[in-house]
Amino acid sequence: MLNSMTFGELSGRISRVVACGLMALALAGCSGFNLFGPPKLREEAIVPEASLYQQALNNMDDQRYLTAIDLLERLERQHPRGQLSEETKLMLVYANYRIGKFDEAIAAADRYLAIYPNGKDAAYVYWLKGTSYFAQIKDITRDQKISQDAIETYTQLIRAHPQSEYAKDAQDKLKVAYDNIAGKEMSVGRYYQGNGQYSAGINRFRVVVEQYQTSTHIEEALYRLTESYLALGLVSEARTAAAVLGHNYPSSEWYQRAFDLLARQGLSPQVNEGSWLAAQRT
Incomplete structure (x- = not known):
């Protein structure tokens, strides 16, 4: 067939093939595709x-x-x-x-x-890290992993750099973080208590009493223990919880409520020295 073509026909076919090739190269260039391999990245100027x-x-x-x-x-x-x-x-x-x-x-x-x-700014970096967690602490209905992370970081800061200018602020923020976790425990405990699951509620209130004594929830936790123990018929534990509450916070509204609750049963606050609660007197 090639022998039967005229020179003009052959020249025309070659021209068309070359034109198609050039167009493909142009399109490849526009699309960023490199027919000869991936494009070279521009080196970052030093x-x-x-x-x-x-x-x-x-x-x-x-x-x-x-x-x-x-x-x-x-x-x-x-x-x-x-x-x-x-x-x-x-x-x-x-x-x-x-x-x-x-x-x-x-x-x-x-x-x-x-x-x-041990860098010269390590204390400040600990503070920035802890405060990055602290800034994300939400209300007590949320998961408290962030609060725990903040506590761990601030504790590391205070332990490693107790004399630094950031240690005092870390101490103050620790109280808020602890309070948040204690509040979460109280929220769950009240839920269990309200559903008649007194033992589960007691476990939550006990965490607050034993681990978060500086929180703002400690007085209510002792009162809820009084309520829950009384509901289970554990009178000695209920009286002890109320007595510890009265010993530590004699002017507390929660103590007055605990006192009245026991009085309606013909009981009064009294510490049982064999109870785990007896160790909570301050």
């Missing part, structure tokens, strides 16, 4: 460490934290062992914390503490 760090600080001063984070992450990539490595990791914790990216701040804090556990 910028001096001090320059990148200063740019990041400038952006933070202008409250452009997202841009600052990008610059700090670039600095980590380009200068992983640079002289400003510790400062860079600290600023990543701070910048993420400032814009409410708490999970990222926590992860950045963990990276800092893994490499610089």
